[in-house]
Amino acid sequence: MISYAECSARERLALLLDGGSFHEWLPPSERVMSPHLAQLGVPSAFDDGVAVGRAMLDGRSVFVAAQEGAFMGGGVGEVHGAKLVGLMQRALRDRPAAVLLLAESGGVRLHEANAGLIAVSEVMRALLDVRAAGIPVLVLIGGANGCFGGMGIVARCADHIVMSDVGRLAMSGPEVIEASHGVDEFDSRDRALVWRTTGGKHRWLTGDCDALVEDDVAAFRAAAIAAIDVSKPLTLEALEQEHALLTKRLHALDTTDTTDRDEAALLWSALGIADARQVPELSVEAVRALRTA
């Protein structure tokens, strides 16, 4: 068993895809790098923190991108975003069996300001174009930096999300919530709280991810292979169902008195999970069995 969380982006590509099948576009030797970081005195990376290319997965042709969380928290800068967009647009032309996004990102790379924000919005548009063309987009989340900010939105735009229990998925990160709403609202140093509210088990129980796996590269590979043909058509009906689900969740909890209560466990109870307080202690396999629909 090899920890997915502890692998670098390139190690994940080497281990998750069919051996030796990854062909990279704009590899490090092309030196397509950030035009902004050097001006700020910040070192750049030769690949701007993301590797994109084509590969085989269980003998099927796929396109794949892997974000490197150790470089600027996987932040999406102008070049990083353009590489993701280019991959998606090429998918429209070449029609691979699926597009895989090995996401690990804190969202927009704030150093690059508007260029980074625009890049993330372009990634969303490109991803939705790929989905609309009937090519499944699978997002894999299990890196130590989680998947937050704009990349959290990108992930939820996809057909299918695979998460490990150590993976995290959300919009605003814990520190951002604490900075804007205070420590009483969210204590970002409370790791158990962070995982109860953004971690893979929580996302599985609320239906925000489609597969929950162990922190194991082989488990991610198996889940990606199983999902390669899972295409969710973008329809008005599906969107309305999603809205209905979110509305129901919003009203699942009584919000009149929120002091000192474990809101994650209360939400799981409201969703019909028995003995919800025990969820953080359960194994991945046990939590997987808790979701009925």
Place this chain on the structure above:
Amino acid sequence: MSDVPAGLETLDFSFSGGRPAGAFAPVLVGVVGSGNLEVMLEPAAGNDCAVRVETSARGFGPIWQAVMNDFHARHPLAGVRVSINDMGATPAVVSLRLDQAVAEIAGGRP
């Protein structure tokens, strides 16, 4: 306050008298993160081993020179371009990454 200005520092080193590395696919090891660095090795024309370092830790030129001298003593390469993006890695980490990169070249002796 330090009198070293903020920003990146670029350092260039060149070594001659090494063994030709021959043809190989470019190699990248490491990640540009705090206390870490990435090292890329590429084949290059000529008989030198040319090194370019971009680092956020300014003012450590003599230490880089010593680390690269040691590297050249361990691995006397010719016809190789070494490119480094550094975010404050220690000399030991730099040496390990350089050895890792050489090990990844086909036929390279780790």
